[in-house]
Amino acid sequence: MKIEVAKSAGFCFGVNRAINMVNDLLDRGCKVCTLGPIIHNERMVHELSAKGSRIIDVPSQAKSDETIVIRTHGVSASVMDEIKKTGNSFLDATCPFVEKIHKLVSKEMPDSIVLIAGDPKHPEVQGITGHCKGKCFTFQTLEELKQITESHPDIVNEPVMVVAQTTFNTEIWDKCNNFIKKVYTNARIFDTICSATSIRQKEAKEIAARSDLMLIIGGRNSSNTSKLVSACSAYCPSYLVEGASDLPIEPLKRAQKIGVTAGASTPACIIKEVLIAMADLDNMDNDDISFAEALEKTLKTVNADDIVRGVVVGISPNEVQVDIGTKHAGYIPLSELTDDTSAKPEQIVKVGDELDLVVLRVNDQDGTVMLSKKRYDAIKGWEDIVKASEDGTVLEGVVTDVVKGGLLASVHGVRVFIPASQSGAARDEKLDKFLHQNVKLIIIEINKSRKRAVGSIRQVLREERRKQAEAIWNEIEEGKEYKGVVKSLTNYGAFVDIGGVDGMIHISELSWSHIKHPSEVVSVGDTVNVYVKSFNKEEKKISLGYKDKGEDPWAKFMAQFKVGDIVDAKIVSLMPFGSFAQIIPGVDGLIHISQISDKHIAKPQDVLQIGEIVKAKIIEIDEEKKRISLSIREAQGSEEKSEEQTESDEEQKQPEETKPTEEAKPAETTNE
Known part of the structure; x- marks a missing residue:
């Protein structure tokens, strides 16, 4: 027969604190009265009474020389005012978790409607209610919550705060939460169930699931204890006992595995008493009882820096x-x-x-x-930092602050300073872009005595860029395509980083049309698709192409026009030796000054204007050099010939009767 005792069994810190406060007053010879039972455990209350503490129901019952102790459940704001009016000294033993709820309902959302998950008759819930500034409603089940919603449909769209009694059943709380999230559009839910309660309930269920019988030790008036009984009963027969005299003897003898837990108001002495009594049944082996170890663990103390x-x-x-x-x-x-x-x-x-x-x-x-x-991370992380500084390991961190002169990054829990010069940013570039970003760095300086480290992002980037460049030069070939980022612009082109190596797109490669500056097509930071036109490994130079071959206007021109065609050309520039005219976008032809007019002209501006549309004849196409010669003169001559030919054709088509004949000629006149 084995006994498993919950590690969380017994006093929670709030109860333990309250008991210690009363005992401390009594040990100092003070007269003490508690406003209601200090905790829900009759045996503990009797022990305190035997030492001189007494219970009062209202503040006015306190004697003038007594110190009033407010119990763990807390009190309403009005009761607190009554205590202060008595003039008595008082100590507030309200559980910190309960006190937190008081502050939430009175200060966090003072004008909101408060929904309280808990027993309205329980002193803790009564105290919470007494701190609410406006309307409040209590519920113990999902059904009760739904009834409140049906009875008060107007509150569904009102600002609502939801809190729970610290010992509320966690399963019911989860169900109610799901309902509230679906129905109440303006609700703020605060999970105020004590973490010790959650742990205690969870552990009790786990033990009950693997036990034949479960014992819950605690006071019958304790909400915390009754919820433990309810939770464990779903898994195995469960019994509430206030002490050794309540043990269910026969069921215990039949059980092979027994689980034991205790409410938050149950002192260790009562738990131990129950376990000893159980050990006497059927000569149980005390080695099977793990309570002593568990108790020692839960009562251990901790100190700063542990x-x-x-x-x-x-x-x-x-x-x-x-x-x-x-x-x-x-x-x-x-x-x-x-x-x-x-x-x-x-x-x-x-x-x-x-x-x-x-x-x-x-x-x-x-x-x-x-x-x-x-x-803790900093203690352990410092060892990693020191090692990385020695072997040059690349570390990862998150930039947490932008400070004067650089950045601060958290690396393995250690704050590492990164000077602006080591950030990898350009000289005048703002460092804000690094904030909250993951970065790679190496440690370049360390002060072991002060535990300070200096890192460099730039050196990591430089090494990565070197490796990328090496890979590119190993595999580069003409025509190979890359995705790059525009790094800078000049009058003659754009420099593009294709992954560790910069190449240049000449301005003539940026557009099929004439442009005056690369900024007309690209901007610094743009991502562009480029291809290698040529490269020189010795000089580390790469010439890049950018224009889309499929949109080559020269190819379009060759497909549409031939020598002898007359085209509508737009004058785009005037030079001393002639004029350039656009035939189609991206393709210009030269009209030499001698081909502009039949008459002599001193300069093209005398007869042409930029933007003017003229008729011009294609008189020559140099396919290799992609040059076109145009002539306005020949276009005009062609038009005149065309007109004459048209007139001739017109005459040829006239009816025979309209043509003059010999017979129709007028008679010659004489002087006779």
């Missing part, structure tokens, strides 16, 4: 909740999770992840431990 391992149990916008195996609530502030200020916690970790962490601060009063993943 390295601990924790499990992520919850994620919120500003922090991550972690179970480190003690009675403390561990949390990692976002600033201690990562150096990347734009990152969200859920992008870095997920529930269930195991993390190595450094303890920053322990607050036994609140039962919390502040932890840092970033600092």
Whole structure:
């Protein structure tokens, strides 16, 4: 017969803190009264009463010399005002998780409607209700939530805040959340179930699933304990016991595997008492009881600078909740999770992840431990940085800040400074483009005593570019195509990086049409498709082509025109020796000054204007040099001949009767 005890069994840090506060007052000889039972465990309350603590129902019942202690469940704002009016000294033992809910409902969204998942009769829920500024509704099941929605349809579109009692059933909470997300368009949901509660319920279910019988030790009035019983009952017979006298003897004797857990208000002494009583049944072997080890683990203390391992149990916008195996609530502030200020916690970790962490601060009063993943990563990462500086290893990091003189990057959790000169950016280029970008760098300088490192992106880029260039020169050939990036422009062309090597596109290669500057076609930063026209490995020069061969206007011209054709040409430039005229876009012909007019002209401008359309005859085509000669004179002559021929043809077509004949000639006249 074996017994498995939950590691999370017993006091949670909030209960433990409250008990310690009361005991501390009593040990100092103070008179103490608690506003209601300090926790839901009669035995513990009796022990405190025996030491001098008493219970009051309302603040006015406190004696003038007594210190009022507010129990873990917290109180409403109005009750807190009553306590202050008494003039008595008081201590607030409200669980920090509960106090957080109070602040949410009163300050985060004070004008919103609040939906509270919890038992309206429970003092914790009554306290939460008492901090709400406006309307609030409570529900314990999905059905009750739906009833609220049906009864108050107007709140569906109102600003709504949703919170939960710290000990609320996690399965019911998930179902209600899904409903709210679908129905309430303006709802903000805050998962306020205590991480210790979530862990306790999850562990109890897991143990119950592999046990024949489950014992839940705790007070019958404890919400936390009753939910454990309900959760475990779905897997095996489960019994609630307040102490050893409640043990179900016969069922225990028949069970082979027994699971044990305890509510958050159950002290270790009661758990131990139950286990010892169980060990006496049928002479059970105490070696099978793992409680002693589990108890020691949960009661262990932690100190600042300790390295601990924790499990992520919850994620919120500003922090991550972690179970480190003690009675403390561990949390990692976002600033201690990562150096990347734009990152969200859920992008870095997920529930269930195991993390190595450094303890920053322990607050036994609140039962919390502040932890840092970033600092642990820095400790381990520093070793990697030192090694990389020695062997030149390329590291990867994220740029987290742009600072005076350069960049800061997080590399294996270590902040590495990258001078602007080592960033790889141009001299006048802004460094903002690097922010939040992943970069590769090498460590070029290190200060071991101060744990500071200097890195270089430029040297990595230079080495990558060298390797790329070597690969290109090894495989380059004329006609090979590349995708490149325009790096710079000059009057005579554009320089393009084709992957570690720069080549030049001459201005004449950028367009079939005449252009005055490369910027008319491309800009710095453009991605272009180019091909190799020629190259020189010795001089490391590459001439690139850019124009689309399929759109060659010369080919179009040759397909459409021949010598002797008369074309409509547009005058595009005037020179002393003649005029250039565009036949089709991309193809110009020269009209020599001698071919402009039958008359002598001093200069082409005397008879032509830029933009003018003229009739010109193609008189010569030099296919090899791609040159065309045009003539306006011959075009005009051809037109005149054409007109004369037309007139002649017209005459030939006249009817016979209209032609003059010998008989029709007039008689000759004489002087006779």
